Amino acid sequence: MKGIKTPWMNTHRRKQEAALGFLFASPWLVGFLVFGLYPMVMSFYFSLCRYDVLRIPQFVGFANYHTLLARDPYFWTAVENTLYYAFVRTPLCITGSLWLAVLINQATRGARAYRTVFFLPSIISGVVVSVLWLWLLNPQYGLINSALQMIGITGPLWLQSPEWSKPSLVLMSLWSIGGGRMIVFLAALQTVPHHLYEVVDLDGGGAWQKFRHVTLPIISPVLFLWIVLEVIFSLQVFTESYVMTKGGPLNSTLFYNLYLYYKAFDDFDMGYASALAWLLLLFSVVVTAVQFRVGKRWVYYETDSRP
């Protein structure tokens, strides 16, 4: 863009245009400054304070961060639970969606119908899904344990058991593998050029080779984007444990954001909660940066100059 400098545009005029541009953008700008940037800056300031909203803040430096990292047992429980959830769930739901997308992509008839059917679960709101799964996972009367009973297995206590509660929530999150993610994968699959598959055919490769050496590289940018997004979403998991388990049993589903919520809105401990929020942001940034680093090795962009 630097090269395009129209000679008739004098500085005065350009300034005027810039002012006009800002004026047009002002509704958004004001909104962002007042409702976006200002709260963020303030929350950082409050994270350095004791503050319960109703009374004046007391500046304590990095004491909140120190307490969190060094003395708060629940912080580490929450971190552990959340990491488990994020890193078990993400691979499962990405492969799940991809698997469904590949299946639908191969369907010769009724692809649209399948797409609709698989998409349906994801349009139901999170709270409703949670309540529904409470019953599916019910140890005594639930559909899942009844089915297991039929093949002679006594099902676990699911949400009532500290060992099974997190796997239960992961299982439940697979409910929406047919949602938006699958639709995007499906669209990506349809962009794979056909002649590349023909090349594999000529070389005598089978279905697996096609998938591994043609499909995956071509759709890798889309996969990458979703892996990054899903990790961030999973780190913020909240509704399921808030509605279904309240963090229990034995804090096994006390996720990061649930703990933050308790601190902020039950205890009115806003300074501490702000510190929690900033640590989560920091962690998300680091994880995403690492992913971009690693991503360079396996994500293929068609504009790449590499062979």
Added chain:
Amino acid sequence: MNKLLTRIAIGVAGAAVILLLAFDAGGRRQPDDGRIHIRYWTIIGMKEIIPYFAQSFGNVQNRVVVETTPIPWQEHEKKILTSIVSGNPPDVVNQITPVAKWASRLALVPLDDYIRRDHFDSTMFFRSLWDEMRYRGRIYGVPVYSGSYALFYNRALFREAGLDPDRPPQTWDEVFALNERFVKRDARGQMLRMGFIPTYGNIQMFMLMAWQQGATFLSDDGTQIHVADSSVARALQWVQRFYAEYDQRDVAAFLGGLGFADQHGFIAGKIAMMILDSSFPDQIRAYKPTLDYGVAMVPTFPGHPTASVSGSWWLGIPRGAKHPEEAWQFIKHAVTKESQLLEIEKTEESLFPANRFAAEDPRFMNTPAREVFVRMMEYSHSPSIVPLVHDVFWREIVGAQERVIHKLQSPDAALRQAENQIQAMLDEARDYDLYVHTHAEER
């Protein structure tokens, strides 16, 4: 061309500003009818009802009009919080979270001057409810409603088990011994019916037991937590004993199969004895009117008086309210014996009056169950034990019990861990409290 663009841009920006201002002004309109309009925020649960006393206030005077806004249960605390901070709170709020949780954060107007001036008689309230209104020697709220707990037992199941349905258990040892008479399992060993489960219900049963054993939880000066006390440990040992007898996983699976309404353990006849509150007879009437049940005093330990827990629904005046005087007049009207009795007769919700004269009036005390509930109020304790860290306290108490149930810790160890955690939080909170008090005066 350029001028036109400028005008459009200014127009867009202007419209945004006007919209912002309009939204702000929308909330504050005062009708110009020569009367004072006070705003009252009440909590609603399932039904959207305007309290009768808000309407009847118009019958006793015509200077003040009450505008009631029902706020959903889950959002109430947050809405009050933000309204106070923004400097535009309602004149009266109705709350159930502890008065002291708000008073300690300077969110409420102290009422002592009004009480003294009007010779407001506080002895009309159940004592534990009134005590809950006090924080550091000052009164910050007025109790309106409460709930009272008692032992519910299924008379039909008692008969089936060969027991006298007119002799409910009076001690916890009796309750424990009775359990075996009611337990029913299916062929695979899954529980189908139980006598009494200390972890089922919406109160912490072992806390009642701890109060019965004389637990205080907090030193008189409010600085030291006494959770790892022998009185509390003895209560928790009862729970431990129960789970030594009945496998935790069996009980959890059984409890998981219970739900609300006709799925409720007591209503479905799957649990023979439970500690339930004074609104529960209405549930029974709604979902299983044929259920043959009795209501008795909460069991206790031999030689110890019984104990119960009753949180108060209270009315208070938020800091920054525009019409505190009128708000006070309205509050006084809301808690008279007549207001309370009429409210209970007019509404479908089952309320328990905070005014003891209303509770003892035959218009309210018209069933044997209600007599028991009124009597239980004399033994009631406030759930507001450590105001500065109220929610931490209860989370830790529940956590300690959970660790004992899962056999991870002994009662003593679990309580010691809880005590340390609560004490650390309390120390922090007191430190902040001190800071606020010294610096608020400087201003």
